[in-house]
Ligand code: SF4
């Protein structure tokens with residue numbers, strides 16, 4: 108039995124309508140990762156996070172709370188929580204995260220910004236207008252809440268005169284590139300994942316890492332957006348040997364992440380199966396999605412590391428700063 | 432079994448519910464990480480037969496789909512399975528969970 112679905116989805120819809128996010132974060136939590144990077148505000152090309160990397164530690168914390176209620180008759184408690192959440196944002200209470208957890212996810216955004224700079228790609232950032240793209244509402248069939256959010260994002264991009272968007276996770280890439288044009292009339296912003304942008308530039312690595320890993324394709328990059336070769340070619344040029352697990356590329360096996368909130372038990376079971384397939388090939392697993400990374404990490408046994416592709420790429424393509 | 436024509440038209444309105452082309456081969460169910468007999472072939476059968484109660488009675492199962500498209504990548508009939516599940520979710524949200532959207 109899952110956690111009470113109706114109240115959980117109700118809260119998601121309420122948050123999106125009222126607070127413009129699935130899990131409304133404080134402003135600093137959204138934009139803090141940019142500290143010291145001097146990324147200009149706005150511009151025709153922007154790096155767009157859709158708050159995904161920033162939100163995952165909060166999703167994690169929230170799921171730990173929700174998991175306590177899986178299989179218990181807690182419908183009433185959830186319905187009370189939903190009513191309270193309408194007037195008071197409960198996210199900071201239900202999804203308490205530590206500075207260390209947040210910093211680990213922010214670091215991946217910093218990696219990506221450094222990689223784009225190393226590749227001499229000019230880009231800006233929308234700061235407080237870097238809004239959540241609404242993917243969860245879309246997936247859960249809350250179509251109207253999603254449509255309203257998509258329109259808000261489109262309006263923000265238009266206001267800033269954005270023509271091109273560089274995304275940093277598969278879900279935001281899919282929403283902006285493939286779903287927005289079907290729900291926002293006239294949406295014609297060009298959308299590319301940073302992996303595509305970097306791969307197009309045919310960069311030369313500054314350091315050949317000489318490491319061996321296995322790569323977990325995200326379902327959304329692989330089967331929705333066709334991003335398959337880019338991470339592989341970038342790693343290969345960086346001197347990384349990429350071993351393919353059982354079920355890879357277009358036939359990849361899900362990390363279980365989409366079920367994390369509503370069916371935490373099932374989600375962990377699927378994640379364990381995937382970690383088994385991956386670690387049979389290499390104990391060093393590389394992902395390209397914050398949700399995959401978090402979900403696989405949760406069940407990975409000692410000795411199996413789950414890291415983001417940007418962790419490796421930053422070492423291969425960004426010159427190491429000379430110590431002062 | 433009651434055939435609910437209103438339910439059938441709701442599915443058409445909810446998006447492109449294209450399970451009609453299904454040849455019932457079972458590939459999707461065999462591959463699905465959920466390992467649930469109902470998913471997704473049987474569920475679509477019920478929906479196409481207009482068996483509203485059978486579909487809405489499976490609300491939880493409908494929300495357990497990962498939308499991972501592993502089934503779709505191997506479906507010989509090219510059915511948009513994940514999008515069909517999403518369409519069913521919109522109906523469940525409205526008719527079972529009372530999440531009528533303003
Ligand atoms: S999309 Fe849903 S039905 Fe298809 S394989 Fe994935 S979990 Fe199963």
Ligand code: SF4
Pocket residue numbers: 452453454455456457458459460472502505506507508509510512
């Ligand atoms: S794989 Fe496609 S054709 Fe075969 S049972 Fe599933 S939906 Fe029907």
